[in-house]
Each structure stands twice: as C-alpha cells, then as structure tokens.
Amino acid sequence: MVEQSKQGNQNAQYQLYGLYVDAMFNVAMRLLTIREDAEDVLQESFVEAFKKLDTFRFESTFGAWLKRIVINRSINHLKAKRLLFASMENEGEPVEEDEKIEDDDFEMEKIKTGLAQLPEGYRQIITLYLIEGYDHVEIGEILQITTSTSKSQYHRAKKKLIQIVKEL
Structure with a gap:
C-alpha cells in the first residue's frame, strides 16, 4: 500500500489513512488534550506524510514514521501556543530516587x-x-x-x- 501511495494511488492513500487515523488521533489527543487541536494536527500530519512519502525509506514501519510526524506536529502546535515547558529553571538538577508505589x-x-x-x-x-x-x-x-x-x-x-x- 505504501508503494502504491508513493506512486500517487489515491485509493491506497485512503486505505493507509483508514488504517492509521484512529491510532494517530489517539497519539495527538494524549499530547494536545483538545479534540479540535488534535483533529487539526492529525489532518496536517497526514497531508505532510503523503507529500513526503518519497522520503519514507522503510527503515521503520510506516506507522512509526507517521507517529513521529504526528508527535512533532503536536509539539510544534503546543510550542506555538506557548504551553510547552512553562518552568525549566532547574535544568540539570540532580534527580531524587523514585518513590516506591504499589x-x-x-x-x-x-x-x-x-x-x-x-x-x-x-x-x-x-x-x-x-x-x-x-x-x-x-x-x-x-x-x-x-x-x-x-x-x-x-x-x-x-x-x-x-x-x-x-x-x-
């Protein structure tokens, strides 16, 4: 399907979209938490993925490659809204031992x-x-x-x- 999509086969692209849309929406929702933002980022991610499909080299699965695009787009969206990492003043501070939890x-x-x-x-x-x-x-x-x-x-x-x- 990926090869057919690379060749511009819209039916194959639609099938890829159908296979991955729900999983990628969940990734975007976990990062963004706002449904409308997640939907926007999801659509932008698929558009970007299909435009850059010729750069996909099968070094990973298509899903992993697409997930990276969704995550990067989600993070860029948050950065644009200035919501990411409000406080980083203690960079490099030693980390305490994990609390044991049951x-x-x-x-x-x-x-x-x-x-x-x-x-x-x-x-x-x-x-x-x-x-x-x-x-x-x-x-x-x-x-x-x-x-x-x-x-x-x-x-x-x-x-x-x-x-x-x-x-x-």
Missing part, C-alpha cells in the same frame, strides 16, 4: 484524572516516556532539550502525578 494503590481512572491535572510540560514528558515508549535521548531530540532535562522533568512529573493521585 500498583494496587492506584486505579486507572485516578491516574487519568491526575494526568489531566499535570502542567502541560509534565504531561508531555509522562506521555512520551510512559505511554509512547520513547527514551530520554529520543525525548530530548523531539523536544529539543537535553537528556538530563528530560530525565529530571520526568521525575518531577512522576512525583507530582503521585501526589495528585494520592489526593484524589
């Missing part, structure tokens, strides 16, 4: 509610690391921050999330 202490609904209450920058780090599975080096590249900043922001975000969830 899985049974937290219900998934409480965690989702807690995530929604996190500041935007913290939510971005948690989403990229825990949900999307990126490591801190990749997050640093995506967000144009240092690896140590990614790690310290992740640990602060996790600590804040634990605090919010305990209060729920």
Whole structure:
C-alpha cells in the first residue's frame, strides 16, 4: 500500500489513512488534550506524510514514521501556543530516587484524572516516556532539550502525578 501511495494511488492513500487515523488521533489527543487541536494536527500530519512519502525509506514501519510526524506536529502546535515547558529553571538538577508505589494503590481512572491535572510540560514528558515508549535521548531530540532535562522533568512529573493521585 505504501508503494502504491508513493506512486500517487489515491485509493491506497485512503486505505493507509483508514488504517492509521484512529491510532494517530489517539497519539495527538494524549499530547494536545483538545479534540479540535488534535483533529487539526492529525489532518496536517497526514497531508505532510503523503507529500513526503518519497522520503519514507522503510527503515521503520510506516506507522512509526507517521507517529513521529504526528508527535512533532503536536509539539510544534503546543510550542506555538506557548504551553510547552512553562518552568525549566532547574535544568540539570540532580534527580531524587523514585518513590516506591504499589500498583494496587492506584486505579486507572485516578491516574487519568491526575494526568489531566499535570502542567502541560509534565504531561508531555509522562506521555512520551510512559505511554509512547520513547527514551530520554529520543525525548530530548523531539523536544529539543537535553537528556538530563528530560530525565529530571520526568521525575518531577512522576512525583507530582503521585501526589495528585494520592489526593484524589
């Protein structure tokens, strides 16, 4: 399908869109949280992907390549709105040891509610690391921050999330 799409086959492009639209919408929603923004970014991402399809080299799956486009577009959208990383003043600060938590202490609904209450920058780090599975080096590249900043922001975000969830 990707090869046919590269050749301009609109039916193949429509099929690719159908295969990936729901998953990519979920990625955009986790990062943006506003449905209309996620829909806009999703459409822009697909347009960009189909325009740049000739650069896709099968070094990864099409889904992984598209997901990277969606994530980058989502982050650029947030940067444009000046919502990303409101506070980075303690860059490079040593990271405290993880607090030990029992899985049974937290219900998934409480965690989702807690995530929604996190500041935007913290939510971005948690989403990229825990949900999307990126490591801190990749997050640093995506967000144009240092690896140590990614790690310290992740640990602060996790600590804040634990605090919010305990209060729920």
